[in-house]
Amino acid sequence: MEIKEINSGVCAAKGFKANGVHCGIRKNRDKRDLAVIYSECEATAAAVYTTNLVKGAPLTVTKRHLANGKARAVICNSGNANTCNANGITIAEQMSDLLANELNISADDVVVASTGVIGQPLDIEPIKNSVKELCDGLSDNDTASEFAAQAIMTTDTKLKEVAVEFEIGGKICRMGGIAKGSGMIHPNMATMLVFITTDVAIDADALQKALSDDIQKTFNMLSIDGDTSTNDMVTVLANGMAENPIITANSEDFAKFMTALNAVTVKLCRMIAGDGEGATKLLECYVSGADDEQTAKTVAKSVICSSLLKAAMFGSDANWGRVLCAIGYSGADVDISKIGVKFKSQKGEILVCENGAGVEFSEEKAKEILLENEIEILITLGNGDKSANAWGCDLTYDYVKINGDYRT
């Protein structure tokens, strides 16, 4: 199945419009802080949510709205997470109602999301005052998707959007997504804010199954800082306007849909990891030779989460002992004496550990490889044929700077 990447975002799929404006939750007038995504017709909807017991109020409201597997629009603000506030649910419902009124749709068809500081009351006034401007500006061009992507950014430094084109049932289909990172990211079952749109026709059960399966290999294998956010959410809206034969969980096209979805989510994972708070490098850990997939995932995630390894990567230091250390405490049942480790980048690859012990290598070559901004850590366990990927980033001065005084 051919998947063509196209230069677009959430407006790539037929019948989707978007916009993003500055409503005033953030002080900086140049920063958009309120986003909308809208489908011309009702869409099948699926979502996954954070497993943090502390849940943002918007997630509770969204979960209720998506109980029927249908949605038409998304409203999302940045700058305030609307979490741990006594009136959080009321505010999230007001956001839904305001958008629904303006778009003349049912409030039940609105996905509502918030991201930003936890525990500060969210004032509804700026949203109320801007919702007309927000909806008046809805457009299906690429700039509209960019505006929405900008509006959901918090400490992100790079806009995150992706879109792909593929064929299902003889019909050209499209899928696109926007995402926001970039701290408090250590997904577990669900993940950060990601909104995906597609014109594929797919039933609600199949869509939810596709998403729930996919995140196990994508967003749940991503960690910036080990902190699982209270407001993580991934939603997919599929409006069927591509007119393909409707996909069910048992139909042949389901696998194709999964492949397309995975192309979008992996790309977003890499974008989120590479733009982790303060990050200078995208780290990708590929573990192979495991006797089961869970072992490979456990090892990959442990390595990508190690603060010591992350700091070593910032310093372009081939400190493979920290890789072995992180494997050793991961809880995975592995034979240390069979482990091999390589570092790889555009500049080549270098073997640094074999059979669980160091090998002689050129420090100069290792440095050259590690000075690049996309680093692969390749681990072989020598036990089987299962593998897994995890994504993360280096730990830098700027991570500390950003988080040392984020709130005030």
Next chain:
Amino acid sequence: MEIKEINSGVCAAKGFKANGVHCGIRKNRDKRDLAVIYSECEATAAAVYTTNLVKGAPLTVTKRHLANGKARAVICNSGNANTCNANGITIAEQMSDLLANELNISADDVVVASTGVIGQPLDIEPIKNSVKELCDGLSDNDTASEFAAQAIMTTDTKLKEVAVEFEIGGKICRMGGIAKGSGMIHPNMATMLVFITTDVAIDADALQKALSDDIQKTFNMLSIDGDTSTNDMVTVLANGMAENPIITANSEDFAKFMTALNAVTVKLCRMIAGDGEGATKLLECYVSGADDEQTAKTVAKSVICSSLLKAAMFGSDANWGRVLCAIGYSGADVDISKIGVKFKSQKGEILVCENGAGVEFSEEKAKEILLENEIEILITLGNGDKSANAWGCDLTYDYVKINGDYRT
């Protein structure tokens, strides 16, 4: 039971001598890198070890030597962990043999330990050349304990030693310890390098039980960076020279011994946490109101491990939302709507969250409290009467600096 802190270390207890020299494993000639501790007579010995599957070779050798519950001496180098090296076991055995020959004791009575970089062969020559000087300088004065404490330091900036005096069975007893931190610290069942000596008479089973129980509330509740080291080890040597009636696990004095041991280990925990790599602040998280102790421990450890909270503490930012976030993803079964959070230091305390939601507080007062270098995070769960403590430190620029290029 009265426990008097005294200004001393591993030579506080009767019959113990120590020393530390520069042997040349480290390039800096001013940094001692080889330590010895010696008991005049055979001592009961207990130890706990890292649960990391990657284990330093010295731990394997020490475990074998302590199988009979007896030891007389400790040799420990810094600058090289002797871990993930093909010849590691041989080198660790050579270290034991060299010390045993010099002290005219059995090699089986030697505790051997190494700390430093993983995966670089440890040259035995510097140790061989210095072992006579090391043993010739053995002394029971406080400077000798300091020399040993200096010799086991890696990135530690502060010497860590403590000693206490107490009475058991009408006899004055003493116990002292030295420790080294300060990165790769997230103990699990066992912990970093800590050597404790005492002149209490206690049988081997009771000593091991006391140590194994104690670390569950002390070293296992300590985290600097979430990375469980490959070389963690805590050992206690008890040589009986205080001449108290020998303590067994069932004797009345066992509880007294536990109290004394806990006084030493808590002090060392606080020292290690406060001198975590790059740390400017000691963080202590006290969780109360839990319906069982494990819940309190899980919550305390999760909060103390949160990179985001650690960075906020560095910035003296009362970002309590990050405390709630870390409680929420800890895996503990708690009712978020009952949680209260206070920050406390020498400058006073301030309530920032009640019933799971923010309360109005003076940012100015919070800043004043958080600018101190010992911060308590007080969490009430409102569910029961169990509690737990955990220790950690802030996340700073210097942590990144130290670990961005530690090896080369």
